[in-house]
Amino acid sequence: GMSDYSAFIASKTHAGADDGFRPLWLPEYLMPFQTSLTEWAVRKGRGALLADCGLGKSVMSLVWAENVCRHSTVPTKPGRVLLLTPLAVAGQFVIEAEKFGIKVSRSHDGTAYPGITVTNYEKLHLFNPTDFDGVVCDESSILKSFDGARRGQITQFMRKVKYRLLASA
Numbered sequence: 001g002m003s004d005y006s007a008f009i010a011s012k013t014h015a016g017a018d019d020g021f022r023p024l025w026l027p028e029y030l031m032p033f034q035t036s037l038t039e040w041a042v043r044k045g046r047g048a049l050l051a052d053c054g055l056g057k058s059v060m061s062l063v064w065a066e067n068v069c070r071h072s073t074v075p076t077k078p079g080r081v082l083l084l085t086p087l088a089v090a091g092q093f094v095i096e097a098e099k100f101g102i103k104v105s106r107s108h109d110g111t112a113y114p115g116i117t118v119t120n121y122e123k124l125h126l127f128n129p130t131d132f133d134g135v136v137c138d139e140s141s142i143l144k145s146f147d148g149a150r151r152g153q154i155t156q157f158m159r160k161v162k163y164r165l166l167a168s169a
Helices: 002-012 032-044 057-072 087-099 121-126 140-145 148-159
Strands: 046-050 080-085 104-106 115-120 134-138 163-168
Touching: 032 046, 032 057, 046 057, 057 080, 057 087, 057 115, 057 134, 057 163, 080 087, 080 121, 087 104, 087 115, 115 121, 121 148, 134 140, 134 148, 140 163
Parallel strands: 046 163, 080 115, 080 134, 104 115, 134 163
Antiparallel strands: none
């Protein structure tokens, strides 16, 4: 009956779920609103940072990713986060990260480096989701412009990763 259906729908919802953890690192250089947003996203575990251009989406995404790496590191394996960006932005992320003292490695071939790996959406098919503890989709509004197959590929990848963040203006 209808109540079975309601229960089924309720079992599918992610709303309100906290699947994250208490942040391990909230650097001094974040502005108070950035600290609040980043802390919220880390505690959610799966969330979105929808902030206008110029509000520091990149640094918040990087701090989120660094928290996931630190939280997921065990003696036998360092934590790993894949940061997906449009092609034009990938190099910029590496430079930006350096400014903030966060190590990011650029990968063109599917290599999952310890810590944060940045690549562009077009290279996603080379990567294995089981290599990563977290994934960030930067400029996630770009997903609307991808065809169904590309969008499906990104969605499938993200579903297999524990911590997920969408970041977009």
